[in-house]
Amino acid sequence: MTITRSQIIKPFYFVLPFLIVIGLWELAVDMGTVSSRLVPSPSLITLKFYRLMTPEPILLNVLYMSFYRLILGYALGVLIGVSLGILMGVSNLLYRVFSPILSLLISVPTLAWVPLLLVTLGPGEETVIIAIFLGSFFPIVYNTLNGIRSVSKHRVWAAHIMGADKATVFFEVLLPGSLVSIITGLRLAIGYSWRALVGAEMLAAGISAGVGQMIYAAKAFNDVEAMFAGLIIIAIGGLLLDRLLMDPIERKTVEKWGMVKER
Amino acid sequence: MKKVKVQAIDLNKTFGGGNDKVVAISDFNLEVKENEFTVLVGPSGCGKSTFLYMVAGFEKPTGGKILLDGKPITKPGPDRGFVFQEFVLYPWRTVLSNVTFGLEIAGVSKEVAKETAMRLIEMVGLNGFENAYPHTLSGGMKQRVGIARALAYDPEVLLMDEPFGSLDAQTRKVMQGELTRIWEKMKKTVIFVTHSVIEATYLADKIIVMTARPGRVKGVIDVDLPRPRDYTGKQYLRIRGKVLGLLEEEVMKSLGKTPRKP
Numbered sequence: 001m002t003i004t005r006s007q008i009i010k011p012f013y014f015v016l017p018f019l020i021v022i023g024l025w026e027l028a029v030d031m032g033t034v035s036s037r038l039v040p041s042p043s044l045i046t047l048k049f050y051r052l053m054t055p056e057p058i059l060l061n062v063l064y065m066s067f068y069r070l071i072l073g074y075a076l077g078v079l080i081g082v083s084l085g086i087l088m089g090v091s092n093l094l095y096r097v098f099s100p101i102l103s104l105l106i107s108v109p110t111l112a113w114v115p116l117l118l119v120t121l122g123p124g125e126e127t128v129i130i131a132i133f134l135g136s137f138f139p140i141v142y143n144t145l146n147g148i149r150s151v152s153k154h155r156v157w158a159a160h161i162m163g164a165d166k167a168t169v170f171f172e173v174l175l176p177g178s179l180v181s182i183i184t185g186l187r188l189a190i191g192y193s194w195r196a197l198v199g200a201e202m203l204a205a206g207i208s209a210g211v212g213q214m215i216y217a218a219k220a221f222n223d224v225e226a227m228f229a230g231l232i233i234i235a236i237g238g239l240l241l242d243r244l245l246m247d248p249i250e251r252k253t254v255e256k257w258g259m260v261k262e263r
Numbered sequence: 264m265k266k267v268k269v270q271a272i273d274l275n276k277t278f279g280g281g282n283d284k285v286v287a288i289s290d291f292n293l294e295v296k297e298n299e300f301t302v303l304v305g306p307s308g309c310g311k312s313t314f315l316y317m318v319a320g321f322e323k324p325t326g327g328k329i330l331l332d333g334k335p336i337t338k339p340g341p342d343r344g345f346v347f348q349e350f351v352l353y354p355w356r357t358v359l360s361n362v363t364f365g366l367e368i369a370g371v372s373k374e375v376a377k378e379t380a381m382r383l384i385e386m387v388g389l390n391g392f393e394n395a396y397p398h399t400l401s402g403g404m405k406q407r408v409g410i411a412r413a414l415a416y417d418p419e420v421l422l423m424d425e426p427f428g429s430l431d432a433q434t435r436k437v438m439q440g441e442l443t444r445i446w447e448k449m450k451k452t453v454i455f456v457t458h459s460v461i462e463a464t465y466l467a468d469k470i471i472v473m474t475a476r477p478g479r480v481k482g483v484i485d486v487d488l489p490r491p492r493d494y495t496g497k498q499y500l501r502i503r504g505k506v507l508g509l510l511e512e513e514v515m516k517s518l519g520k521t522p523r524k525p
Contacts, residue, residue, distance in 0.1 A: 154349065157319070158351045158353075159368075160321070160339040161319055161321075161343055161344065162364060162365035162368050172353075172364070173353070176353070176355040177353075177355075257354040257396055257398065258354055258397070258398025
């Protein structure tokens with residue numbers, strides 16, 4: 001396959017604004033326009049990353065712990081969120097029971113739960129994982145149930161007249177028909193659970209390492225370089241999770257089927 | 264004498280209740296003969312689609328009876344096939360697997376299902392497109408898939424709800440010709456709903472003109488012309504004029520106007 005012009009130009013346009021910002025940033029700090037005690041220069045932050053990797057790869061442990069919690073909490077959110085969403089989508093009774101509760105709880109920011117979790121579960125891993133679960137659960141359950149309920153009546157009828165039973169209608173019509181919405185929920189949930197992770201790690205004093213913990217601990221030493229390093233990890237981590245996890249799923253399903261526009 | 268395949272006796276259908284009550288169909292009586300091509304025409308909102316939904320078993324009558332082979336229709340089933348105006352294909356299935364869906368449900372083996380589907384795909388003129396996804400097809404091609412899908416599992420009655428209503432005029436004409444050709448081969452009982460008199464006269468053995476809402480049978484016109492028909496033929500135009508005359512009164516009524524006197 002030959003490399004087309006747009007394959008070079010597209011990533012270039014993505015990187016260009018960053019290069020400009022980093023350049024101006026470095027210049028502003030070096031010329032003393034901005035105090036390096038408040039905003040360290042990009043070169044100092046790069047040095048900080050280097051120190052976080054040698055002699056001990058502290059950063060790897062930090063990332064490992066955060067991702068471990070994220071995956072556990074997110075998986076729990078997907079499992080319970082998709083299941084409940086499906087049940088509420090197919091059963092009017094369950095919809096009527098859970099829908100009011102859901103619409104009330106969905107407006108509570110995930111972090112508002114954390115003090116309660118700290119009291120009930122203690123300042124350890126469980127609190128962080130459950131916070132991540134709560135962050136991912138709501139967008140998933142909400143989008144799953146809306147996806148199922150918005151599958152057109154005609155699509156279901158078309159299956160009924162061919163003699164489809166309930167299971168066939170569910171697996172062959174309702175589930176694929178709501179996939180666009182389910183994927184939206186999964187995608188939103190990555191963002192929400194990533195935020196919940198960082199926040200809960202700051203509040204749960206009992207955990208040993210993590211991105212949020214790293215930023216929070218840096219406060220005690222006025223280590224702004226570590227704070228910026230943490231912020232950069234959070235931003236890039238969130239973006240990568242979204243792209244690496246969700247883009248391939250979308251490409252192989254709803255994009256291929258023409259149910260969403262290709263990016 | 265041909266057997267009666269679908270029969271409506273004093274059929275009624277009402278939607279909603281109280282102030283929102285809408286009587287879609289009332290005292291509707293109709294006999295559809297086996298292997299006949301019956302076309303229902305009527306002004307918008309006259310309940311012709313609702314009638315088709317009841318034959319399909321999607322909707323239940325609020326009064327009267329609707330029978331298939333003398334037995335009441337209670338639910339949808341594969342003795343009937345349905346073609347929707349908006350195609351209603353499954354975007355996650357290829358052309359081939361949209362067409363095999365009904366056969367899969369019937370428990371037909373994969374090889375036989377594929378063979379049957381390929382034969383139908385060829386018949387509707389879509390060879391080479393069996394692995395395409397619906398979103399890559401034009402409207403006319405999508406409806407060819409819709410027709411192949413409805414015929415694949417060999418239903419006894421084919422129900423078509425304004426199947427060419429969302430196609431452009433040129434494609435529509437082509438599809439009318441294609442449907443005639445397909446129907447001549449299969450000779451199934453067809454109930455076809457449209458608001459186009461041109462289309463009705465081109466396709467039908469029998470045209471049922473419906474009244475404005477609530478829908479009743481206003482008139483039945485037999486079209487005893489050889490196929491394929493000539494849109495400009497004298498006989499064709501005579502029958503078309505007759506249907507148009509009946510329909511015009513009802514269209515005016517549905518618009519709240521009194522019909523002009525000739």
